[in-house]
Amino acid sequence: MTVFSVQGCNKTELTRIIKDKALELGYVDVGITSAEPFEGYREEMESRPGYERWLTNPLGPYNGADPKAVMSSAQSIICVVYDFSKTVYPEKLAQSVGRVYLGRGYVPKPESLNGFRRATFVSFLKDLGIQVDESAPYRIPDRYAGARAGVVTYGANNLAYSKECGSLLVLLTFLVDVELEYDEPTLERPCPPDCNKCVEVCPTGALYEPGKLFAANCILALQISPKPIEETHREKMGLCIHGCDRCQEVCPRNKPILTKAAYADPFLERLANEFDLEKILLLEDAYYESVVYPIMYNYIRDLWLFQRNAAIALGNTKDPSHLPALIRAKEICPPEVQEYIDWAIKRISDHQASED
Secondary structure (H helix, E strand, C coil): CCCCCHHHCCHHHHHHHHHHHHHHCCCCEEEEEECCCCCCHHHHHHHCCCCHHHHHCCCCCCHHHCHHHHCCCCCEEEEEEEECCCECCCHHHHCCECHHHHCCCCCCCCCCHHHHHHHHHHHHHHHCCCCECCCCCCCCCHHHHHHHCCCCEECCCCCEEECCCECCEEEEEEEECCCCCCCCCCCCCCCCCCCCHHHHHCCCCCEEECCEECHHHCHHHHHHCCCCCCHHHHHHHCCCCECCCHHHHCCCCCHHHHHHCCECCHHHHHHHHHCCHHHHHCCCHHHHHHHHCCCCCCCCCCCHHHHHHHHHHHHHHCCHHHHHHHHHHHHHCCHHHHHHHHHHHHHHHHHHHHHC
């Protein structure tokens, strides 16, 4: 039972109570900023190629650049940071699935630990008598809000960074109808001078200069879109089927964070033993529910996309032992996947011929 309420607290007390609760729930940092518009955000999005799907989504951050358009009574934005950097991610999983999804903190399932964590924080705010917008979890520019609230800075790879966990974080924002004490902004990009590593390593050239992203060419965008994937991009996707961490892995700001990771997640260790690209290609309901869904439920709802992505990954192994599964997939996979199976078979067969 909550002891305090908005009516019984001044601004300083209420801010402290809210921050303490966020930290108690396991978030590693919390900051607060005003619900004033994010100046220049729409113009920045409009200036970048490949952002059409974000510009036209009425529930996306483009419209949320004015938080009061999302919640007319909004006065403050509470920004909390969830850290998933402490885990040693099994290589078999990490080479195919982004760490942010393996960490299960991004758009968490309601019944998950992170789903409970978020719901508990929202309930706590409501018990204080605070109105919280719950129309959608990511309707405002989270990274901009987090930097304005002083909990993150920017990276040249377009990701948010925290002192605690580098870019291995999930930033959650909560629009509320009370005025709180606001933190000092950290609207900066403290990357090493002249560092270009993230741009150089980006397989598809989606990062075309530091701080600039051609969103439609990002490997994740290719993986979750039902649009055809050009052959020039398929080889560059490697073994990735849901997300890509290459720009984070080479980042000097992340090196000490990745080195310190020490926690072995028993759930992920179990999944790693069962993770199999062939089984994802030949996707059965039981395998989807037990292995795929727990770590890849964020964006993809059409299951044939998993099969397509797995076909591309298998082709990129160039391993002829996968040919029987690919040939069987020709018989059972939906029409949308057939082109990619043919591509994978040809890629493996051509490589095998060159080795003979």
